[in-house]
Amino acid sequence: RKEKYLRKGMIREMQNYNRSSIMSAKEILVRSLQTYGNRFGVFFIPFMITSLTKSILWKFAFDIIPQYQIRPGFTEKILMQLINYLTLTIPIISIFILISWIIDIIPDALTIKYVSDMLEKRPPHLISSAKLVASKALSLISTGIIRGLLIILGFILFILPGVIMAVIFSLAIQVIIIERLGTFQSLRRSKSLASRNPWRTFSILTFTFVLTVFAGVIGETVSSHIMVMKDYIRFIAIGIAIAVARPLQPIALTYLYYSLSVEDRLTVIQKPYLPNLPLPRSPELEIRRVTS
Numbered sequence: 223r224k225e226k227y228l229r230k231g232m233i234r235e236m237q238n239y240n241r242s243s244i245m246s247a248k249e250i251l252v253r254s255l256q257t258y259g260n261r262f263g264v265f266f267i268p269f270m271i272t273s274l275t276k277s278i279l280w281k282f283a284f285d286i287i288p289q290y291q292i293r294p295g296f297t298e299k300i301l302m303q304l305i306n307y308l309t310l311t312i313p314i315i316s317i318f319i320l321i322s323w324i325i326d327i328i329p330d331a332l333t334i335k336y337v338s339d340m341l342e343k344r345p346p347h348l349i350s351s352a353k354l355v356a357s358k359a360l361s362l363i364s365t366g367i368i369r370g371l372l373i374i375l376g377f378i379l380f381i382l383p384g385v386i387m388a389v390i391f392s393l394a395i396q397v398i399i400i401e402r403l404g405t406f407q408s409l410r411r412s413k414s415l416a417s418r419n420p421w422r423t424f425s426i427l428t429f430t431f432v433l434t435v436f437a438g439v440i441g442e443t444v445s446s447h448i449m450v451m452k453d454y455i456r457f458i459a460i461g462i463a464i465a466v467a468r469p470l471q472p473i474a475l476t477y478l479y480y481s482l483s484v485e486d487r488l489t490v491i492q493k494p495y496l497p498n499l500p501l502p503r504s505p506e507l508e509i510r511r512v513t514s
Contacts, residue, residue, distance in 0.1 A: 245481045247425045254474040257337065264336065264348065265469035268329035273461035273468070276322050281457045283318040287311050312378070320370045326468070327366045327395065331355040333472040334399045341480055358398055364405045365394050389423050390416045395472070396479040415482040426478055430471035437467035 245253070258265055288310075335351035355362065369391045376384030390413040397408040397415075416423045441463025445456045 244484055245477065247422045247429075250422075250426060250474050250477045250481065251429060251470075254470055254477055257340070257473055258470055261336075265333055265473070266465060268332050269465040269468045270462060272325050272329050273465035274458060276325055277457035277461035279318065279321065279325075283314065287314055316374050316378070319374060320367070323370045324363060324366045327362050328355065329469070330395055330472040331358070331362055331399055333469055334396050334476050337473055337476040338396075338400050341476070354399065358402075361398050361403075361405050361408070362395065365398060365408055368405065368409065369394055385424070388427060389420055392416055392423055392427055392475060393479050393482075396476055400479065415479065415486060418482050418485055423478060426474050427471075430467075430474060433470065434464055434467045437463045 288307075332348065332351045332355055335354055336346045336348065339346035339351070369387070372391065373384050373387045376382075376387045378384075391409055393412040393415050394408045397403050397411045398405075401408075401411065403411060438460055441460035442456075444463070445459040
């Protein structure tokens with residue numbers, strides 16, 4: 223009876239929270255844009271710093287990758303040259319993509335902690351967020367490596383498994399920062415939460431990815447328009463343009479994490495209470511025992 227009353231009290235307590243916290247993908251994106259716009263400088267600066275670092279990294283990557291000479295016609299020799307070129311470049315590009323994702327974990331984690339403090343009515347501070355990120359650095363890096371390898375492997379083998387991996391592990395960093403779990407626990411928890419509404423997760427990831435790509439295209443267009451096509455300046459211009467759009471993803475995924483967490487808690491609370499009573503015996507089994 224005590225547990226029954228406790229469940230009723232928790233349900234009443236969660237009902238008001240439920241109305242404001244369970245959101246659709248559109249509501250999450252709108253609130254994320256509002257949050258980002260209100261604190262643009264706080265979110266943009268960490269991503270700008272890491273984007274400048276990645277710009278230098280990718281300039282170095284393109285310098286070491288040999289250029290492929292496109293030749294007219296199609297022969298067996300040209301096909302073998304293309305296969306050899308892809309065999310060389312795909313692993314190099316995959317390594318640099320993985321390194322870029324690991325670098326992005328730092329501003330992602332800072333943003334997640336900052337937004338989490340806002341949503342839980344705590345005073346947000348970048349210094350306290352940085353301290354927490356530093357204490358969870360090992361879990362964040364190991365999670366980023368495992369998640370990145372699974373996503374890259376999925377995209378190399380088939381595109382669909384890579385998309386699935388990106389969806390189910392999209393909330394792993396949120397779980398590490400907010401719930402303070404380890405690497406494998408955070409991956410399992412992320413899978414459990416994202417599986418509650420994979421299409422909502424996929425739509426948010428798709429929107430933020432397209433927005434980031436669009437920002438990169440704008441950066442490329444601007445840099446080419448002002449005739450900046452050499453050295454690191456072009457990559458820096460593209461990196462700054464991408465840095466403007468990148469903070470929206472961790473902000474939106476943090477809103478999504480809280481929305482799915484509320485749904486998960488409500489599902490657990492509203493499960494019917496079943497007392498631990500012995501199951502009734504089957505009459506057929508009793509008849510067989512008597513006859514034997």
